Amino acid sequence: MSLSAATSPSPENETGIETDGPAAGAAAAGAGTVLVHTGAGVVAGQRAGRLSVFRGVPYAAPPVGRLRFASPRPPVPWSGVRDATAFAPESLQPIIPGSGEDSLYANVWTPATDGSRPVLVYIHGGGWMVGGGSLPVYDGARLADRGDLVVVTFNYRLGALGFGLHEELADPETGDFANWGLQDQAALLRWVHANAAAFGGDPGNITVAGTSAGGASTWQLALLPELGHIIRRIVPISACHVWDPSTSLTPADSRQAYELLARRFATTVPGLREVPASALMEAWEELFGGLPGERAVGSGREFRGPVVDGRWMSAFDWELPTPEVPILAVHTRTEGSFYTGPCPPQPTPTPPPTDATELREAVRGVLEKGMAKVSYELVDACITAYREAAEADGLPQDPLSLWTEIWGDALFRYQIMRLSERHARQGRSPQWVMEFAQPVRAPHHGTPHEATSPFLFGTYADTAAIAATYPVPESTPLFHDGPQERAVSETFMDLVAAFARDGVPAGPGAPEWPVFDPERPSTLVLGGERIARTATTSKLRQLRFWDESGWVPRP
Structure with a gap:
């Protein structure tokens, strides 16, 4: 679950350059500028070496105000040429200064805007709580250049704003009331499918990769029937496959969590749309702070990923058939x-x-991430099994x-x-x-x-x-x-x-x-x-x- 203390600059949304066509826009925007016509308007990226790079391209409308806890809407069209040379802020999270709600933007690296290259969409990790597609470790330049790929990274909603469930937050248009970050990921894939050709990509050849929470997302998205015509294959890397109580909230606990927040702010659950985003995030972090056994909510003991809602996640991965697309599954030798x-x-x-007594308590702490009450008999059995396996190997x-x-x-x-x-x-x-x-x-x-x-x-x-x-x-x-x-x-x-x-x-x-x-x-x-x-x-x-x-x- 990658963490970050990086800061991304806030982008200017439009250059203000009005154009009558691509040539006029290119001349006005300056040398090295590359224009692409997306479904919502023209964006101006940069040519850097052998690549064209587009940063901070909106793939959905800002999920703010009445669109907080709503299904993602298409990006708002613009006139003129929109600057796409600076990363957008990461989605609101506790560890990155400058992160915010208005974060549903994509970044694209492409060898050229003509042609029909394979598209690789990468979903960042971070325990569904932190991270961003614009973090410097995910710079797509080398991968796009060496692989002759169109590489796409992006942000999606996190934490209380991205992964939870409450029926009183039902979207009046879609009826959905949960897993807004997973919905963002699906919206990004639809946007990539619609706009890949403009960036030199093949809309019929999209591979989805991701690490940790993002690795689990590749799997979950591949199980959605409506994305079957978009996702060609997946690369789940160190996937954190969710289950409760370890890495997902139960529906009942999720409802309780939002109701506790509403009480704290003296409002209703729908009224949480009007609470300042930073205050809402801080209250959510406090709700899940401390040791799992000391919290008001029993599940989501380590991370809080997608909740089983019957729509975006019909069941946990271990309960469902595996995806029917080609899979390249990766894990590290020493995940822990x-x-x-x-x-x-x-x-x-x-x-x-450093000794047997401390090991016993440390292993108990691990087991408490997935079980309300952990007996020392289970702890001892775990240590014994691992010690015997280590000796044999x-x-x-x-x-x-x-x-x-x-x-x-x-x-x-x-x-x-x-x-x-x-x-x-x-x-x-x-x-x-x-x-x-x-x-x-x-x-x-x-x-x-x-x-x-x-x-x-x-x-x-x-x-x-x-x-x-x-x-x-x-x-x-x-x-x-x-x-x-x-x-x-x-x-x-x-x-x-x-x-x-x-x-x-x-x-x-x-x-x-x-x-x-x-x-x-x-x-x-x-x-x-x-x-x-x-x-x-x-x-x-x-x-x-x-x-x-x-x-x-x-x-």
Whole structure:
């Protein structure tokens, strides 16, 4: 779940340049300007090297005023030429100064505005609470250039404004009353489909990728029938597949949460549309602050993603069939080290355990993210299972390593792998599975959750970009910068670009990669001891604990 302390400048919405046609607009806007006619009006981007870049292009109307808690509306048309050279603010969130409600904008990198290239839409992560498509780590230039792709990033509504449910917030036009951020993502895909050709993209060849919360979104969107003609294939990376009480609110708890907010502000639930956005965000953060067992609301104990509403999410991923589009599923080797490393994202991080007693309490803290009452018998069974698996596989058994593995498997890798195995047995489309194994620099350890994004976008060596996106100081680089890292990044880009182009991941730096089959070595291990190799997915033995623990649903 990527975090950020970056600040994006507020864009000027229009240049004020009135044009009679593209040539007049180009001359008025100046050299290096590239004009594109979108469905809502003309935008002026910039030619930078071998790419044209468009920033802050509206894909929906601002979700403010009466449109707060409403389904996204089409962008408001404009006359003249709209400046598209500056990023829009990120969606309202507690950690980025300048973020705000008026945030439904897209960014496009394209080699040229003519032609018909594959389109890669990337959905940022951040636990459905933070993040933005304009963060520097997601700069699409290198990926668009190397892969000959049209790359699109964007913002969507977050937190209380993006993911929740209450029938009194029903949209009078659509009847929808939940999951506004997921609705934004669907609106973005419809906008991309309608406007891809203007940016040099093929509207019939759209691949959706994303990491963490964004990885889960790729899966959820692919299950929506109305997007079946738009989404050609998906790349879920470290997907945080939601379930309650860990990463989603129950409908009842969501209703209670909005009613508690309404009481706090002495208004009704619909009246929350009139509460200042910053005050609403702060109250939501306070409602879910502190330890899970101390909150008024019992679910949403770690994150608060989409709520089962019968429309945008009919059920959790583990309860539904897998998507019927080609899938390239990625997980990191050590998902949990994002949380147990020296710079974890939690406001009050748990100190790393150093002995058996501290490990017991640390593991109990992990298990409390998905269960109201955790017995020490379950804690001990979990530690024993992981220690035995580590011994059998020749892996470290120190408290920090065991805690890291338990955390990463519980929230991410268990459901990722079990869903991949189920798709291999029952799915109707080809699937490839990648284990990303490129290690970080000390004092960071392992291959953390979200270590993939800097290598997919080629920004791993930009220490300022990494520090602006991850909870690490710029003075302590997260990644090495050498021939190995360059080769891993280029191979990752090549594989995803090939998958986006024709549905088969391949590249000069990778061996032949077979469709995933749990019964044979078919996982591509990218990074680590070698650049790329096919092997059996590592650390499967330790996943067996979750099959029978009753802690997380088994897909």
